Amino acid sequence: MKKIxxxxxxxxxxxxxxxxYSGTVASPxxxxxxxxxxxxxxxxxxxxxxxxxxxxxxxxxNEFDYKLTLFTITGASPNWTNLRNAAxxxxxxxxxxxxxxxxxxxxxxxxxxxxxSAIEANVPSxxxxxxxxxxCVPSTQxxxxxxxxxxxxxxxxxxxxxxxNFYQISSIGCGSAGSIKTAADxxxxxxxxxxxxxxxxxxxxxxxxxxxxxxxxxTVLRSSLQYLDARRSTFWxxxxxxxxxxxxxxxxxxxxxxxxxxxxxxxxxxxxxDNTIYNYPVTIRRPFPEGWQMARVSxxxxxxxxxxxxxxxxxxxxxxxxxxxxELCSQKPFTxxxxxxxx
Ligand SMILES: [Zn+2]
Numbered sequence: 001m002k003k004i005x006x007x008x009x010x011x012x013x014x015x016x017x018x019x020x021y022s023g024t025v026a027s028p029x030x031x032x033x034x035x036x037x038x039x040x041x042x043x044x045x046x047x048x049x050x051x052x053x054x055x056x057x058x059x060x061x062n063e064f065d066y067k068l069t070l071f072t073i074t075g076a077s078p079n080w081t082n083l084r085n086a087a088x089x090x091x092x093x094x095x096x097x098x099x100x101x102x103x104x105x106x107x108x109x110x111x112x113x114x115x116x117s118a119i120e121a122n123v124p125s126x127x128x129x130x131x132x133x134x135x136c137v138p139s140t141q142x143x144x145x146x147x148x149x150x151x152x153x154x155x156x157x158x159x160x161x162x163x164x165n166f167y168q169i170s171s172i173g174c175g176s177a178g179s180i181k182t183a184a185d186x187x188x189x190x191x192x193x194x195x196x197x198x199x200x201x202x203x204x205x206x207x208x209x210x211x212x213x214x215x216x217x218x219t220v221l222r223s224s225l226q227y228l229d230a231r232r233s234t235f236w237x238x239x240x241x242x243x244x245x246x247x248x249x250x251x252x253x254x255x256x257x258x259x260x261x262x263x264x265x266x267x268x269x270x271x272x273x274d275n276t277i278y279n280y281p282v283t284i285r286r287p288f289p290e291g292w293q294m295a296r297v298s299x300x301x302x303x304x305x306x307x308x309x310x311x312x313x314x315x316x317x318x319x320x321x322x323x324x325x326x327e328l329c330s331q332k333p334f335t336x337x338x339x340x341x342x343x
Contacts, residue, residue, distance in 0.1 A: 056207050064225045067237070071094050130241045250282050
């Protein structure tokens with residue numbers, strides 16, 4: 001009886017979640033729940049193209065080197081130059097449909113596909129892979145999945161570290177009409193996200209007096225970034241799309257050691273996902289090899305950032321690797337070389 005229950009639970013979870021855990025990570029390697037083995041993830045998403053998102057939020061986020069997401073209404077004459085500049089700085093330009101209707105089976109295909117193609121035509125440096133549903137009403141999931149890897153709703157909760165449904169990812173409204181108005185409101189959500197090891201997505205429209213819906217104070221926005229900046233080893237702040245990429249990759253990635261000569265270790269890091277979309281590096285660690293003083297990590301001959309992560313009882317060698325190594329549409333595995341360096 002117990003066994004049957006377990007099987008049913010697993011089946012229900014997989015059916016509801018679009019979640020695949022197909023990877024195998026060989027011992028002693030571990031893949032971080034979040035980049036750098038941080039505790040929690042935070043995304044700031046901005047809707048409707050309100051003017052202070054460009055005049056205030058983007059310069060502020062650039063100052064902290066944090067990336068945000070701009071959910072853009074493509075039929076509302078967005079400023080494409082501003083959006084191209086934002087994308088060049090690493091921010092995400094994503095869809096908020098063409099005309100901002102409540103999505104229905106009769107309008108959803110045109111709204112979803114035309115907004116995506118308009119963004120990809122006008123902001124060619126990135127792919128448009130996520131959507132925020134107008135009025136938080138999701139489109140038909142099978143239709144959404146044709147065009148996007150994830151969609152945002154507004155149910156006001158903090159997501160677990162793998163959302164049950166990538167097409168209904170919760171967000172928390174900010175500003176005068178939202179539940180997050182003050183610096184203390186932000187800090188409470190940050191603390192709750194860290195204790196649940198989850199992902200918190202904020203939804204912002206207006207900033208100060210730009211005329212946007214539910215304006216948030218820029219002073220409060222800044223203080224939230226200062227809080228996170230003081231806790232960089234705990235919180236990963238990134239775009240909505242990159243957090244989705246990371247989650248899907250860390251749940252799918254396989255890590256295998258293919259050789260270990262004592263002074264050189266070779267790994268294969270692969271996944272089964274579409275490499276044209278899923279190209280974000282995942283963080284891997286292993287106990288620091290015995291007898292090594294230093295390590296250099298390279299992927300396909302290019303050195304990648306590696307660091308020593310000091311644990312309570314063991315020190316780790318930690319590094320980032322892109323599953324399938326950026327060889328677009330190729331199944332060829334890449335290798336990560338670890339070797340000692342003569343001091
Ligand atoms: Zn909107």
